[in-house]
Amino acid sequence: MIDPSTYGPTHFRWACADGIATVTLDRPALKNPLTFESYAELRDLFRALVYVPTVKVVIINGTGGNFCSGGDVHEIIGPLTKMAMPELLAFTRMTGDLVKAIRAxxxxxxxxxxxxxxxxxxxxxxxxxxxxxxxxAKTAFLFTRVGLAGCDMGACAILPRLIGQGRASELLFTGRVMTADEGERWGFHNRLVAEDALLDEARALATSLATGPTFAHGITKTQLNVEWAVSLDVAIEMEAQAQAICMQTQDFTRAFEAFAAKRSPVFEGN
Structure with a gap:
């Protein structure tokens, strides 16, 4: 369990206010690359957030006008070329665990x-x-450009669901840059915003979510994850049960009472 008010990570910056946590990758001189240690610390953070209900939304960003340049060439890529298979598999499983933790x-x-x-x-x-x-913004899944497969950290499972099989195949085979316009048009980016407004827009979106029915948001995220691999009949039954659970929350009652009184509901996440 972490305390959002006192949590102090070593390998990235952290801020938390009004239920919104901001994780900032902060190695601007190198475009905010990851190291073995920062991978692990990010994984552990997102695992811990399962048990921190006071954090309602998380924003991830980078400093210096960039998001993240991937694994640090000298601190990760170089050492990997000298590792044996057991060490390599431990590393690739650890990086995949970061994705699992973000999704979970x-x-x-x-x-x-x-x-x-x-x-x-x-x-x-x-x-x-x-x-x-x-x-x-310039987004690239450039694993093939360093002699690796495009199937890294769940890319072959998640990316086609976001932008389609053909587009994902092109990006993962070629490692080419997806421009910001392509990313928005293809559905990877929800929207484009001006550089000087990016964090403000992210915080505004986060605030709208943090003031909403946060328990129900968690249920929605769970269903978005687990319904990937089930039939429509199973998905509909899962959603019936999930929605029945949400109908027992006080937020559902608050919404009805607010509607009846012609006022905006104040959700409390329970």
Whole structure:
């Protein structure tokens, strides 16, 4: 369990106010790359957030006009070339665990993307629930450009669901940059915003979610995840049960009473 008011990570910046946590990758000179340690610390954070209901929404962003340049060439890529298979598999499972943790936490996760968003950075954006980007955002799943397969950290499962099989295949085979305009047109980015308004827009979106029925948001996220691999009949039954659970919350009653009184509901997440 972490205390959002005192949590102090080592490998990225953290701020939390009004139920909105902001995770900032902060190595601007190198376009905010990841290291073995930052991968692990991010994974542990998102695992812990399952048990922190006071955090309602998470924003991920980067400093210096970029989101994330992926794994640090000298601190990750170089050492990987010298590892044996057991060490390599431990690493690839650990990076995949970060995606699992982002998907498994009940909080909606918003990626605020500016500039370079490549490799593992593109994966973190992909794993987020919502993506806001600037017109200069450049997203690339560039694993093939370093001699690796495009099937990294769940990319072959998640990316086609966001942008379609053909478009995902092109990006994963070629490693080319997806422009911001393409990303918005294809449905990867929810919308494009001006560079100087990116964080404000992300916070406004986060606030709208944090003041909503947050328990129900967690149920929605769960269903978006688990319904990937079930039949329509099973999905409809799962949603029937999920919605019945939400109907027992006080937020459901608050919404009805507010509607009846012709006022806006005040949700409390229970």
């Amino acid at each position: 936490c009940p909080q909606p996760v918003i990626a605020a993307i500016d500039g370079v968003c490549v490799g593992a950075g593109a994966i973190i954006a992909m794993a987020s629930d919502l993506r806001l980007a600037t017109p200069r």
